[in-house]
Amino acid sequence: MAQRKKSAAPAAPDAVLRALADPNRREILRLVQHTELPAGQIAGCFTLTQQAVSQHIGVLRAAGLLTERREGTRRLYALHHESLEPVRDLLSEFWPDALGRLKKAVETAHPRPPTR
């Protein structure tokens, strides 16, 4: 199986939306949106246990919202912006006027590899 999807289908936004629907997970994304951070440091920002935060990281990673890089014993996480696209597409679908047009503007300003 070379490709996960045959066309430029809107993917499954379910996982991304569910992942975003939790305030703790959104906070994690805010922490790593500009710099990558090790799991332990992320966990240190919460009153939850390290394991609970690790599970949240797992949810975000499963949704494709985090990239992981191992460095020694640590694992560094960072926001993977492109996985937000299904949400943006969804939004533009329901946003009749403004966002729909602006989406094209975004794509013009930030060309991406053609989705085959």
Place this chain on the structure above:
Amino acid sequence: MAQRKKSAAPAAPDAVLRALADPNRREILRLVQHTELPAGQIAGCFTLTQQAVSQHIGVLRAAGLLTERREGTRRLYALHHESLEPVRDLLSEFWPDALGRLKKAVETAHPRPPTR
């Protein structure tokens, strides 16, 4: 006490995101995106029971994503676009460059009453 008890809810991003995270509910939103529809007609588009669809409508309404209008024994629902704004704000927060700037452009082009 603030006066935020109207049918058009303040829309915490959690409720909106959770509501959007279900494919059946997204389908409901697509149905009423351009025209308002009675609950029964919405339910007729699904294999679920009328009650199940009614519950989905309740979730969407609680998230502020639907407006309700009573007409006789029927209740007509339509998409309430503005409740999507928290999602748009969230997205622009995590979208480093393009969407963040374009959001301002949207607000300039489509001014709305100041929130709060």
Place this chain on the structure above:
DNA sequence: GAGTTGTACAAGAGACCGCTTGTGAATGCC
């Protein structure tokens, strides 16, 4: 090798979600 550190995996409790069946309330029509 032994200990320490950083992290994920596993199992379980309690809450919540989505669905079904059953029922009731409001409106319209005869």
Place this chain on the structure above:
DNA sequence: GGCATTCACAAGCGGTCTCTTGTACAACTC
């Protein structure tokens, strides 16, 4: 009034989510 239609409310069931505690494992340090 009596009845049909439209729809929400209520209870219950199985599955899923989120959290906790306990544990395992890999990589560094000595």
